[in-house]
Amino acid sequence: MKHIDNIPSTPGKLKEKSPYNRLRLYFSVAKLTFWSFVFLGLIFVCFFRSPSSSSPAGSDLSRRSLRTSSYDGPAWEKRIKSSAKVRSRNGISVLVTGAAGFVGTHVSAALKRRGDGVVGLDNFNDYYDPSLKRARQSLLEHAGVYIVEGDINDVTFLKKLFDVAQFSHVMHLAAQAGVRYAMENPSSYVHSNIAGLVNLLEVCKNANPQPAIVWASSSSVYGMNIKVPFSEMDRTDQPASLYAATKKAGEEIAHTYNHIYGLSLTGLRFFTVYGPWGRPDMAYFFFTRDILKGQSISIFEAANHGTVARDFTYIDDIVKGCLGALDTAEESTGSGGKKKGPAQLRMFNLGNTSPVPVSDLVSILERLLKVKAKRSVMKLPRNGDVPFTHANISFAQRELGYKPTTDLQTGLKKFVRWYISYYGDGKKSA
Numbered sequence: 001m002k003h004i005d006n007i008p009s010t011p012g013k014l015k016e017k018s019p020y021n022r023l024r025l026y027f028s029v030a031k032l033t034f035w036s037f038v039f040l041g042l043i044f045v046c047f048f049r050s051p052s053s054s055s056p057a058g059s060d061l062s063r064r065s066l067r068t069s070s071y072d073g074p075a076w077e078k079r080i081k082s083s084a085k086v087r088s089r090n091g092i093s094v095l096v097t098g099a100a101g102f103v104g105t106h107v108s109a110a111l112k113r114r115g116d117g118v119v120g121l122d123n124f125n126d127y128y129d130p131s132l133k134r135a136r137q138s139l140l141e142h143a144g145v146y147i148v149e150g151d152i153n154d155v156t157f158l159k160k161l162f163d164v165a166q167f168s169h170v171m172h173l174a175a176q177a178g179v180r181y182a183m184e185n186p187s188s189y190v191h192s193n194i195a196g197l198v199n200l201l202e203v204c205k206n207a208n209p210q211p212a213i214v215w216a217s218s219s220s221v222y223g224m225n226i227k228v229p230f231s232e233m234d235r236t237d238q239p240a241s242l243y244a245a246t247k248k249a250g251e252e253i254a255h256t257y258n259h260i261y262g263l264s265l266t267g268l269r270f271f272t273v274y275g276p277w278g279r280p281d282m283a284y285f286f287f288t289r290d291i292l293k294g295q296s297i298s299i300f301e302a303a304n305h306g307t308v309a310r311d312f313t314y315i316d317d318i319v320k321g322c323l324g325a326l327d328t329a330e331e332s333t334g335s336g337g338k339k340k341g342p343a344q345l346r347m348f349n350l351g352n353t354s355p356v357p358v359s360d361l362v363s364i365l366e367r368l369l370k371v372k373a374k375r376s377v378m379k380l381p382r383n384g385d386v387p388f389t390h391a392n393i394s395f396a397q398r399e400l401g402y403k404p405t406t407d408l409q410t411g412l413k414k415f416v417r418w419y420i421s422y423y424g425d426g427k428k429s430a
C-alpha cells in the first residue's frame, strides 16, 4: 500500500502526510459548500431576473432593457392591434423602431397618413433631451400611432410584439446616432447598432411570416474615400469613426441574415438629414440655438484651410425615400427560421447630390434668424468627422423613384420656422 500512497495525485505533486490533512479537508468541504451556495444563488438570480434566457445580448444588456420595457395586458395588446391595423387597400403594417426619433417620427406619420398600419417602438433614452422625444410621441399619438416603450435588446419583449401583431414590414431606425459622441461612449454604439440589430433580426427571422426589413445605415460608411460622388459600388472599408464602423458592421450583418435566413433587407445610407423636429446634437440645430443666444459657434475647416461640406438632405425627401424602399421591398422567403429561397438584399444612398460648405449653412441661418453668428474657425477635430460627403443617387432614383426636391435654403427656412415655434426666440433652451 505504501507505493500507492507515494504516487503523485497530480503529476509533479506528492501526496502530503501531515497532521494538518484532516483540518485542511474540513476547510475544503466548508469552502466547497459555501461556493456551491453562492453558485446556486447566482443561477437562481439569473434565471428569475433575465427577461430571456436565450438573449444573445448577455444578461447585463437584457436587464437594462427590461427596465425600459413596459408591456402586457389586454389594454396594451388592444392598442397595438388597433395601431397596426391597415386602413387602406394594399396598405402595409409596419413596426417602426426609433419612432420617437427624428426620422422615425416623420416616417411613422407619413405611413399613417396614407392608411398603413404603424406601431412605433422607442426606449426614450437620454442621448438628447427626452422631452423632445415625448413631444414627438404626442404628435404621433394624435395621428393615431401608438409608440410602445421598449428596447430592441429585449428579445422577450420583441417576440411579444410580433405575437400580438403581424407586421409585413419593419422600418428599423432605432440606433445610437452621432459621429463625435462615439469617442465618449463607444459601448452605446455596439449595444444599439450591433447587438440591437442582431436581436431584432433574430426575432424577425423567427416571425411567421417573416417581415421585410428596411433599415438606416449612414453616409459615414464611405469614411476616408476621396472619389465623389459616393456610389454604392465604392469601397466602404475605411470608416473614420466607431459610429461608421458599427453601421458598416450592420451592413455585413444584414448580408448574413439575408443569406442564411432569407430575410428581405434594404439598407439606406442617409446623408446628414435635417429639418423640423430634428436632432439637437446635429450642427444645424445647435448652431441655430447658439446663434440665437449670441454664443459663438465653431466652424470646422479641413487641412490647408479646405472647405468642410455636407450633402445636407431634407427630411421630407428622406421620408419619400423610406416609403419608396418599403413599397418596393419584396417579401422575405424564409419561415420557421429557415430560408426557402434567395431573398432581396439592397443598399441605397439617400442624399441630396448637392453638397454645401458648413460656412454657407451658417450664412443661410444668419439670414433666416436675422442674427450675425459669432464664428470661430477651427481645424476639423480628429474625432471621426470626414471633410465632405456627396451622394450619387442614381440607383435610388431608378429603383425607388427617389428624387430630392428641397434645397438647403428652403429646408432650413422650414426648420427655423419650426424651431422658433417650438423653443421661442431662443431664450428657452433647446
Ligand SMILES: O=C(O)[C@H]1O[C@H](OP(=O)(O)OP(=O)(O)OC[C@H]2O[C@@H](n3ccc(=O)[nH]c3=O)[C@H](O)[C@@H]2O)[C@H](O)[C@@H](O)[C@@H]1O
Binding pocket: 177, 178, 179, 217, 218, 219, 220, 221, 270, 271, 272, 273, 281, 282, 283, 284, 298, 299, 300, 308, 309, 310, 358, 385, 386, 387
Ligand atoms: O449622414 C450621416 O451619415 C450622418 O449625418 C450626421 O453626421 P454629420 O454629417 O457629421 O452631421 P453634423 O454632426 O450635424 O455635422 C455637420 C457638419 O458640421 C460640421 N461641424 C459640426 C460641429 C461643429 O461644432 N462644427 C462644425 O463645423 C461637421 O464637421 C459636419 O461637416 C449625423 O449626426 C449622423 O448620425 C449621420 O449618420
